[in-house]
Amino acid sequence: MKVEVVGCGVAGLCAATTFAERGCEVRVVSKSNGPDASCCSWWAGGMLAPWCEMESAEPLIGILGAESMVFWHRLELKPVANGTLVVAHSRDLPDLRQFSRRTTNWDWFDGAAVADLEPDLAGRFSNGLFFSGEAHFHPRDVLELLFARLEALGAKIEVGRGMSTEELAGDPRDADWRIDCRGLAARDVLTDLRGVKGEMLVLETDEVSLSRPVRLLHPRIPVYIVPRGDNRFMVGATMIESDERDRATARSVLELLSAAHAVHPSFGEAEIVEIGVDARPAYPDNLPRLRQRDRTIFINGLYRHGFLAAPALARRAADWVLEGKQFDGAVDTVHGDWRAA
């Protein structure tokens, strides 16, 4: 079975990996030269937090996330499994209580327990929710690892090749199936996709140390800080209903910096190493989908759940192509009748 995968963001790389591991002859085609800043996944936080996401996401994300965790833990570059700590300042304690009511798999921590867990946060928060089963990694390292592994798995890679609208509109010419993972670029076909702009920062300081992502709840500016090693921290991210993929605004950066400062004032002296912006591809209900048109399957709409959902979606795509299995929920049609004869 020959499979062409278009796009080398997290969706494309997981799809290519899955199909290759299941014995298909895979060719990855990418407009970019491999995973880089032109792709939404590059800017991700790198949190594997299916239970935290349940506060606002539909149950499907929890299901996909739990399944994807298995894939990530299998890789040579293992995620750091230190959990997630969710905190709020005392005035926002009602938000923390509400967060706990809408999620599971947490332990309620008092101030002493928070200090034990993250000594640098001692005395700053009198309560926290600790999600011990969650993990995090550096998304760019993982993207590069997946990309590098593909050749060892026997896949062919064609970088710097942007496919034309015509090519993409038809069936794959040199493959049995195409898996289209182009993200927001696939809007030409997936007309109900929209962009949700996100801005993020990378800060560098040796004055603060965190062992796990910390989520600060706030009515207007919730933020997460993900330790990246080497004294670097990813601070993210805004969520703006706009398909702008560039132009980080001063207001957004100000909000992210203020929130980081509220977590620990020493972030005030950190160096701003990077300011990043892109737009997340999303369907109207913010849930990912597989869609089929003839011999193409579109994996898209991963929104803020790229790393959380990509492996599970890849598995479903492979089951569909190789075993004819369709799934309700994450699957719907955009063109014609996909039902197998």
Place this chain on the structure above:
Amino acid sequence: MTLTLYGTEVTSRLLLGTARYPSPAVLQRAIAASGTEIVTVSLRRESGPDRAGQAFWSLIREAGVHVLPNTAGCKTVKEAVTTAQMARELFQTDWIKLEVIGEDDTLQPDPFGLVEAARILCTEGFQVFPYMTEDLIVADRLLAAGCEVLMPWGSPIGSGRGLNNVYALRTLRAHFPNVPLVVDAGIGLPSHAAAAMEFGYDAVLLNTAVAKAGEPEQMARAFAQAVVAGRVAFLADPMEARDMAAPSTPVVGRPFSARD
């Protein structure tokens, strides 16, 4: 039961904000469940230049409701006026919900900037819905500037505290009996909305109470019912409360009332 705002008649007295929903799909369902005919949209956050938020606006337009753009997040007269002008162009409406925020914590209106911005916008032909405190003098100035609707807060935006100063809200209602008054901000529960309608407010505007509920669609339905309940109760001329602690008839076992 119809309400007329700047010449537009609506049946529903519930106005809904569109920010901070879990997804556009949930927002659409909440709008439908609420029965609202007017939704507010925040231009500043949800768009860059070049109409970058088009997809989101289209989803809202599909709901077939009147759009009331707002100047949320604006802190100066100039910002608010510019945002209003952009909104008029983008949404093709003269309606503008005017917010000039004076303080980052309470998000309370800056009354001076508010009146000044209202004056400018009314002169430019906008139909202004000003977000204000319950201050009678500010109300007076806004009406003099050309506003025909007033929107006093219940309590700080997003606080869910309900009606902080019922006395002041009732006073405002009594002083301006013929001006459409819409309670806007701080509503948390349907009972808050019902309460405002019961003492004669014309409508209620809320956002966070529905968007941040666990089940926004259901909460929207609850608010729709509450607003109707409150309005019908107001029209049905509610009984007056009495002080039952002071008996007016002889208490059994005692020949005389304690007051004799």
